[in-house]
Amino acid sequence: MRALLWLAWASLRRRAGSFAGSFLVLFFGATMVMSFASMLDTSRGTGVDATSVETLTTMGGVVGGWGMCLVVFAVVSTLGLSVRQRAAETALLKSAGATPAQITRMIVGEAALVSVAAAVLAVGPSYLLGRALLGLLTDTGQVGAGTAFAFGTIALLVGFGITVLSAVIGALWTARHATGRSVAASLADADPGRMTWKRLVPAGVLLTGGLYLGVLTVTAFRDKGTDAMPIAAQASILTSMGLAILAPGLVRAATALTGRVLRGRGVSGYLTVQHLRQRTSQAAGALMPIIVFTGIGTGVLYLQLIEDRAVAASGQLRSVEHQSIQTLNLVVIGMIVVFACIMLINTLVASTTYRRGEFGRLRLAGATPRQVLGMVRTESLLIVATGTVLGTLAGSVTVLPYSVVRADRWIPDLPLWILLGIITIAVTATLGAALGTARRMLRTPAVDSVAL
Structure with missing residues (x-):
């Protein structure tokens, strides 16, 4: 397992450009999910009135929930494209003796490393976007003027959880397809x-x-x-x-x-x-x-x-x-x-x-x-x-x-x-x-x- 993680890290370093697309989708997805999830953290603050709690919960739950669906959907499709573009590399690894399970673990390891990095870097922008979203709700009178912004456990758990989980699911989904193809079909690049x-x-x-x-x-x-x-x-x-x-x-x-x-x-x-x-x-x-x-x-x-x-x-x-x-x-x-x-x-x-x-x-x-x-x-x-x-x-x-x-x-x-x-x-x-x-x-x- 350690060897496969090392291989995944080496692949990321050598082929950073090819992972940039997946990173960007994961980064913006994590930013969107965490910023909306911060509304749930804010709704749990002291002194927040019932109307504000309802608005914040709706914004964080309903809109944030559909945002999660879009993020998972986007990450799965983007990682799928990235893995398909590596069909020839996958074929060569299989020819060298790597098993489908080993290749799958390598691809999942790459996706996990990229997703964690994207989620970490998204924390700062998520905080700023969450504050801006609360300001919009306050200016339109939907949330009380004295409501304090909070960015805490819910935002971080949801953001990291959805980002990493969707990346792993996307990698598993596409890796199974890639490793299931014959070496000849993979090298044909069709x-x-x-x-x-x-x-x-x-x-x-x-x-x-x-x-x-x-x-x-x-x-x-x-x-x-x-x-x-x-x-x-x-x-x-x-x-x-x-x-x-x-x-x-x-x-x-x-x-x-x-x-x-x-x-x-x-x-x-x-x-x-x-x-x-x-x-x-x-x-x-x-x-x-x-x-x-x-x-x-x-x-x-x-x-x-x-x-x-x-x-x-x-x-x-x-x-x-x-x-x-x-x-x-x-x-x-x-x-x-x-x-x-x-x-x-x-x-x-x-x-x-x-x-x-x-x-x-x-x-x-x-x-x-x-x-x-x-x-x-x-x-x-x-x-x-x-x-x-x-x-x-x-x-x-x-x-x-x-x-x-x-x-x-x-x-x-x-x-x-x-x-x-x-x-x-x-x-x-x-x-x-x-x-x-x-x-x-x-x-x-x-x-x-x-x-x-």
């Missing part, structure tokens, strides 16, 4: 991303749960007013995560639907189809955060807009409860925007950097840098188009039912600019990260790229 029960079962549970909550909103909660908000909001979250888990199958479906059109675009289109078919899992890694970002973003933003219009139409002044709900939703949106964009950019930079050798081989085979960039651009546009369409569908599981509850109509009269703004952010982040990294990779001579 991963078509087959859909197995390990994806289909959790995806089916999440999608069923999301649709159930959408139906529940228009049935049991139709006359409940604002009480239907948390039920409706959770519908898009579950549906988005369910569709994201199915990302490999969705990439293959999108490739099959557009394959003929893409081939008609010349060399770039042909290369795009071949890449998406042979390395489906890499493309799926970029598709997942786009679905989550678009689905939850549209669902919660339009949900809040429907509620604001319902309150305005009733002629009532905005209550403290309404203001509290609005703050919660805006914080959720901010959390999702930042974290999903980090996850998306991080995934694209890591996956595109890994393709340095592929770009070199294509150029040695006769492809020009312009054609290689055209391939990356076409892939990115296909992925972001697929992700935003599916994300919009996931968001509708929240928007349509809640529109019935508060506006008594299935098709809400809502501005399109919110959806266009979300799509613009997704497109900009996707193309910026993928093309920017590809241009940097193409500056290296083709021969040197293949040799690296």
Whole structure:
């Protein structure tokens, strides 16, 4: 065991750049989880009134709980990409006599070391973000002005526990897949991303749960007013995560639907189809955060807009409860925007950097840098188009039912600019990260790229 931990530490030192992506996701995830968990520490302070306790508990429990789900989801997918990119290294270790159990322990050891480092460095930013969050709640009158901020046991235990546990689970999940492949398949560096029960079962549970909550909103909660908000909001979250888990199958479906059109675009289109078919899992890694970002973003933003219009139409002044709900939703949106964009950019930079050798081989085979960039651009546009369409569908599981509850109509009269703004952010982040990294990779001579 000691030897494997030493090997994990040596691997981290030699390949620090390849672990940077996983570290960033773990760091920002730990920061988000600990900052919200600090609201639970604050609620246990002396002299905190009952209303403030309820608000702080809701902020720390509900929003922080969904934040934990997003962190676990992001860490598992990011570590999965990192392990898949080391398929050749894994194959060589197996050829040298390492057993699957030994390789798994090495990968888990690496993930544990990175997660502990990320959690330790996240303590300071978490403290500052937690204070800022309490200040926001105090300024809006949802928490008493004299409430003292506390950052203690709950924040640290939850932050370190979720960060390390999600990293270990993600490493175990992907290591089993990597060690289960044959040496020849690993060295071929091709991963078509087959859909197995390990994806289909959790995806089916999440999608069923999301649709159930959408139906529940228009049935049991139709006359409940604002009480239907948390039920409706959770519908898009579950549906988005369910569709994201199915990302490999969705990439293959999108490739099959557009394959003929893409081939008609010349060399770039042909290369795009071949890449998406042979390395489906890499493309799926970029598709997942786009679905989550678009689905939850549209669902919660339009949900809040429907509620604001319902309150305005009733002629009532905005209550403290309404203001509290609005703050919660805006914080959720901010959390999702930042974290999903980090996850998306991080995934694209890591996956595109890994393709340095592929770009070199294509150029040695006769492809020009312009054609290689055209391939990356076409892939990115296909992925972001697929992700935003599916994300919009996931968001509708929240928007349509809640529109019935508060506006008594299935098709809400809502501005399109919110959806266009979300799509613009997704497109900009996707193309910026993928093309920017590809241009940097193409500056290296083709021969040197293949040799690296």
